[in-house]
Amino acid sequence: MNAQVETKPHPRIEATNDFVVKFANVNGSGSASANELFARAILRMGVPVSPRNIFPSNIQGLPTWYEVRISERGWLGRRGGVDLMVAMNPQTWDADLKEIEPGGYLFYDSTRPLPASKFRDDIHVIGMPLTAICNRTYADARQRQLFKNIMYLGALSILLDIDAREIKRLFAEQYKGKEKLLDSNVQALELGREYAAQHLDPIGLHVQRADNVGDKIFVDGNVAAALGCVYGGATVCAWYPITPSSSLAEAFQKYCMKYRVDPETGRNRFAIVQAEDEIASIGMCVGAGWNGARAFTTTAGPGISLMNEFIGLAYFAEIPVTIIDVQRGGPSTGMPTRTQQSDVLACAYASHGDTKHVLLLPEDPHECFEFSAQAFDLADRLQTPIFVLTDLDIGMNQRLTAPFAWNDARDYDRGKVMTAAELEAGKDFGRYKDVDGDGIPYRTYPGTHAERGAYFTRGTSRDPYARYSERGPDYVYNMERLLRKWDTAKSLVPQPILRGTGGEAHDGVIYYGSTSPSMSEAIELLGKQSLVLDTLRVRAFPFPDSVGEFIRQHERVFVVEQNRDGQLRTLLINEFGIDPARLVAILHYDGTPITARFIAGAIAAQMQPAKAKENAA
Amino acid sequence: MTYIAKPKLHHPTLACNAIGFRRRDYEGKISTLCAGCGHDSISAAIIQACWELDIEPHRVAKLSGIGCSSKTPDYFLGQSHGFNTVHGRMPSVLTGANLANRDLLYLGVSGDGDSASIGIGQFVHAIRRGVNMVYIVENNGVYGLTKGQFSATADQGSKSKKGVVNSDSPLDLVGLAMQLGATYVARGFSGDKKQLVPLIKGAITHKGAAFIDVISPCVAFNNHAGSTKSYEYVREHNEAVNRLDFIDVRAEITVDYAEGEIVDVTQHDGSIVRLRKLSADFNAHDRVKAMNYVHAAQAKGEVVTGLLYVDPDAHDLHEHFNTTEVPINRLGAQELNPGAETLAKINNSLR
Ligand SMILES: Cc1ncc(C[n+]2csc(CCOP(=O)(O)OP(=O)(O)O)c2C)c(N)n1
Numbered sequence: 001m002n003a004q005v006e007t008k009p010h011p012r013i014e015a016t017n018d019f020v021v022k023f024a025n026v027n028g029s030g031s032a033s034a035n036e037l038f039a040r041a042i043l044r045m046g047v048p049v050s051p052r053n054i055f056p057s058n059i060q061g062l063p064t065w066y067e068v069r070i071s072e073r074g075w076l077g078r079r080g081g082v083d084l085m086v087a088m089n090p091q092t093w094d095a096d097l098k099e100i101e102p103g104g105y106l107f108y109d110s111t112r113p114l115p116a117s118k119f120r121d122d123i124h125v126i127g128m129p130l131t132a133i134c135n136r137t138y139a140d141a142r143q144r145q146l147f148k149n150i151m152y153l154g155a156l157s158i159l160l161d162i163d164a165r166e167i168k169r170l171f172a173e174q175y176k177g178k179e180k181l182l183d184s185n186v187q188a189l190e191l192g193r194e195y196a197a198q199h200l201d202p203i204g205l206h207v208q209r210a211d212n213v214g215d216k217i218f219v220d221g222n223v224a225a226a227l228g229c230v231y232g233g234a235t236v237c238a239w240y241p242i243t244p245s246s247s248l249a250e251a252f253q254k255y256c257m258k259y260r261v262d263p264e265t266g267r268n269r270f271a272i273v274q275a276e277d278e279i280a281s282i283g284m285c286v287g288a289g290w291n292g293a294r295a296f297t298t299t300a301g302p303g304i305s306l307m308n309e310f311i312g313l314a315y316f317a318e319i320p321v322t323i324i325d326v327q328r329g330g331p332s333t334g335m336p337t338r339t340q341q342s343d344v345l346a347c348a349y350a351s352h353g354d355t356k357h358v359l360l361l362p363e364d365p366h367e368c369f370e371f372s373a374q375a376f377d378l379a380d381r382l383q384t385p386i387f388v389l390t391d392l393d394i395g396m397n398q399r400l401t402a403p404f405a406w407n408d409a410r411d412y413d414r415g416k417v418m419t420a421a422e423l424e425a426g427k428d429f430g431r432y433k434d435v436d437g438d439g440i441p442y443r444t445y446p447g448t449h450a451e452r453g454a455y456f457t458r459g460t461s462r463d464p465y466a467r468y469s470e471r472g473p474d475y476v477y478n479m480e481r482l483l484r485k486w487d488t489a490k491s492l493v494p495q496p497i498l499r500g501t502g503g504e505a506h507d508g509v510i511y512y513g514s515t516s517p518s519m520s521e522a523i524e525l526l527g528k529q530s531l532v533l534d535t536l537r538v539r540a541f542p543f544p545d546s547v548g549e550f551i552r553q554h555e556r557v558f559v560v561e562q563n564r565d566g567q568l569r570t571l572l573i574n575e576f577g578i579d580p581a582r583l584v585a586i587l588h589y590d591g592t593p594i595t596a597r598f599i600a601g602a603i604a605a606q607m608q609p610a611k612a613k614e615n616a617a
Numbered sequence: 618m619t620y621i622a623k624p625k626l627h628h629p630t631l632a633c634n635a636i637g638f639r640r641r642d643y644e645g646k647i648s649t650l651c652a653g654c655g656h657d658s659i660s661a662a663i664i665q666a667c668w669e670l671d672i673e674p675h676r677v678a679k680l681s682g683i684g685c686s687s688k689t690p691d692y693f694l695g696q697s698h699g700f701n702t703v704h705g706r707m708p709s710v711l712t713g714a715n716l717a718n719r720d721l722l723y724l725g726v727s728g729d730g731d732s733a734s735i736g737i738g739q740f741v742h743a744i745r746r747g748v749n750m751v752y753i754v755e756n757n758g759v760y761g762l763t764k765g766q767f768s769a770t771a772d773q774g775s776k777s778k779k780g781v782v783n784s785d786s787p788l789d790l791v792g793l794a795m796q797l798g799a800t801y802v803a804r805g806f807s808g809d810k811k812q813l814v815p816l817i818k819g820a821i822t823h824k825g826a827a828f829i830d831v832i833s834p835c836v837a838f839n840n841h842a843g844s845t846k847s848y849e850y851v852r853e854h855n856e857a858v859n860r861l862d863f864i865d866v867r868a869e870i871t872v873d874y875a876e877g878e879i880v881d882v883t884q885h886d887g888s889i890v891r892l893r894k895l896s897a898d899f900n901a902h903d904r905v906k907a908m909n910y911v912h913a914a915q916a917k918g919e920v921v922t923g924l925l926y927v928d929p930d931a932h933d934l935h936e937h938f939n940t941t942e943v944p945i946n947r948l949g950a951q952e953l954n955p956g957a958e959t960l961a962k963i964n965n966s967l968r
Pocket residue numbers: 683684685686687704727728729730731732755757759760761762763768835
């Protein structure tokens with residue numbers, strides 16, 4: 001069957017438990033569930049995988065990819081390059097073909113013969129007449145389409161030695177109670193396996209049972225963050241649908257229905273509003289936060305733009321609110337289904353006037369859970385908007401991650417709230433008065449006390465007792481106090497994580513968020529070239545002083561980001577007054593998740609300019 | 618300007634209401650609005666209504682947007698928490714506040730620019746959702762605070778102080794509110810306190826989205842000849858379709874009315890609003906007919922006032938959401954956190 005091409009002998013890629021498979025599909029063809037089964041089956045064999053959906057802003061008919069990194073070592077970032085391409089989309093054939101590593105493999109549907117010019121002679125071609133087999137086997141058009149996916153899954157399980165029992169177990173979990181569906185899926189899987197066993201040559205890529213998954217869980221960041229909101233005590237969620245954040249609000253709804261219904265009365269301990277737009281979403285959160293509930297909204301860049309006026313109000317009027325921004329490619333509608341870290345500046349300095357906001361920067365679903373839960377404590381403690389900045393790569397891809405943890409002894413920190421008893425006892429209440437020297441004043445919830453503690457909240461300037469005032473000194477007192485509060489925040493936010501070489505390295509790297517898994521692998525790649533670096537993963541803004549120290553201790557610091565303008569680098573320069581020349585921007589922003597090879601290549605080129613030229617020549 | 622607090626001179630003869638508060642206890646800071654501004658009369662009506670209804674001032678949350686009208690919550694109910702939000706967005710903040718604590722009385726105060734121009738979207742959606750609130754628009758047809766530009770409620774053909782004629786057609790807030798499902802809709806006039814106070818009391822005791830459009834002349838920018846929102850114009854064209862008496866459940870009903878002219882509406886809390894019909898063919902229980910009536914009168918240049926529509930069996934957002942009786946801002950980790958054991962199960966389901 002695969003004899004159209006005269007393949008010259010060339011070295012095959014040989015790899016066990018360390019390779020990249022990419023599926024090129026058409027959106028809406030039902031490939032997603034087969035591809036996920038592929039990844040999960042390997043996971044069940046104890047081998048870490050990290051899949052990534054690369055999908056269009058469209059419901060049906062456009063190209064979509066699913067890239068699976070298989071790595072016994074547990075590298076969960078994108079590596080770069082593809083070892084086996086499952087090319088099921090004629091539309092993207094040429095580009096998909098180009099991506100295959102020399103010596104790599106192409107798996108395709110060989111029902112329709114293709115001219116030799118459609119192939120490469122440095123790769124290994126595996127043709128299987130999927131359409132023909134399906135047309136022979138099934139009468140129904142939808143079945144022909146769906147089972148084609150299961151059939152290639154079967155063939156791949158033979159080629160890569162994936163344990164078919166794991167796939168069948170996954171089927172059984174998925175189709176519990178739907179035995180008919182279960183049987184027909186198993187049948188399609190077996191058909192694929194039989195064909196592959198009889199007709200396809202073995203390849204050099206293999207999966208072998210290992211024990212490297214441990215107690216890790218497999219979950220996407222949006223689900224994780226939604227759970228974090230449930231555990232963090234969020235009761236009000238107001239949101240407006242936008243990719244890639246919608247599934248977060250939907251997951252919150254799902255978990256609330258399960259865990260937040262009063263068992264005695266059947267009544268809900270939560271309120272979720274799908275608002276008319278993002279201005280209303282944030283407005284509702286501000287109202288709820290003002291009134292003592294834990295409220296959050298979730299959105300993406302365009303929503304942040306709309307929320308700006310309210311964010312400034314919440315900052316100045318000191319109202320707790322949590323905003324989860326699942327970043328995507330901007331500006332404007334940009335690349336709505338692609339990933340970026342390009343809202344960093346827009347969030348850090350959101351709104352008019354002098355404003356700065358707390359940003360939490362999770363690296364994976366585990367931290368999405370942690371930081372989302374923590375955001376509510378920070379919002380209450382600091383009485384200010386807290387941003388959790390994730391992105392599409394973390395938010396919408398299932399990732400192997402440390403299990404979620406909660407200590408039942410942990411109570412919520414509701415911050416400085418003056419009670420009716422304290423007011424009754426005559427405690428002095430100045431809503432905007434710094435009584436503890438940490439810049440954080442006391443607040444009262446509406447309705448607390450009949451004669452004391454009421455105050456008027458406004459975006460206009462006021463004195464420490466919340467009385468309207470346009471006096472310069474009152475305004476300055478307040479703005480200075482907000483800066484003291486900012487300093488307080490530095491010790492409360494998640495601290496950066498340092499991986500040092502113990503004085504060996506002259507250079508350092510700063511990175512954050514979804515860059516993290518690729519960075520870990522990149523450091524190893526660089527190490528193989530004897531290029532050593534200390535790394536610092538920044539987990540929040542404001543930057544604790546240790547971030548400034550790290551920069552001062554190194555001759556040169558690379559700042560790796562997924563945006564065009566080096567936004568975190570700008571923040572570092574701005575906050576620490578650092579000579580920009582010492583911070584070298586390493587930027588990746590084409591909308592695909594950053595790869596280990598890209599980072600290592602870009603840093604190596606800076607560290608060994610001579611060698612890089614040689615390589616290029 | 619800054620630290621004006623009213624001297625607290627309690628006149629000995631000032632009567633206390635049933636919960637021991639004087640009328641003065643419902644007042645706020647001294648108004649900084651222009652002398653004669655309609656908005657101040659509305660503040661006075663709110664004070665009167667709350668006092669007469671024996672409302673505990675601190676159980677009210679007053680919210681507003683931006684504008685002269687939106688400043689007024691500082692000038693009444695000094696013991697209530699207030700929130701002067703951003704321009705046109707009071708409804709969303711009020712909605713969120715209401716979700717957090719269903720036990721307070723939510724009073725939203727806005728202007729025609731605030732609600733009908735920049736904030737029309739939020740006005741529309743808060744009403745659609747049936748937020749339990751009293752939403753008052755102090756409608757003067759102009760932006761007072763930014764010095765007299767037309768707002769979206771300015772009538773077509775009405776003339777600005779500088780002589781500019783408004784060419785856009787007006788947005789009718791009561792018509793919209795009725796269409797959107799508000800369950801208590803009224804229009805008042807700041808110059809008729811007798812009519813306005815009971816309208817506000819009816820709105821306060823209503824459970825659901827209560828909206829009152831109060832025509833409130835701006836003496837600085839829209840009280841001249843050629844304006845359709847001036848004191849003179851409204852007095853001349855005011856067509857009150859009914860008179861409302863608010864009857865406290867605890868008080869005895871003493872007033873006698875001629876039969877046939879009276880409709881009693883029992884509110885959610887048991888109180889009664891008694892409608893005295895002034896127009897024979899107006900029915901405040903028929904939404905569609907009421908809308909038609911108001912629009913027909915409007916086309917003739919009349920300003921219909923009174924209680925225009927009421928549904929005493931309305932449901933509010935909390936009922937739609939099936940939220941707990943206990944305000945959700947009072948729930949703690951005990952009620953909200955599913956705990957470590959559940960989390961372990963969730964972890965297992967993700968393997
Ligand atoms: C976003 C924004 N745009 C513009 C303004 C300026 N502004 C303040 S009040 C106002 C109009 C208020 O009109 P209205 O609500 O009718 O209140 P009035 O003063 O007439 O009572 C405007 C445009 C603002 N505060 N915020």
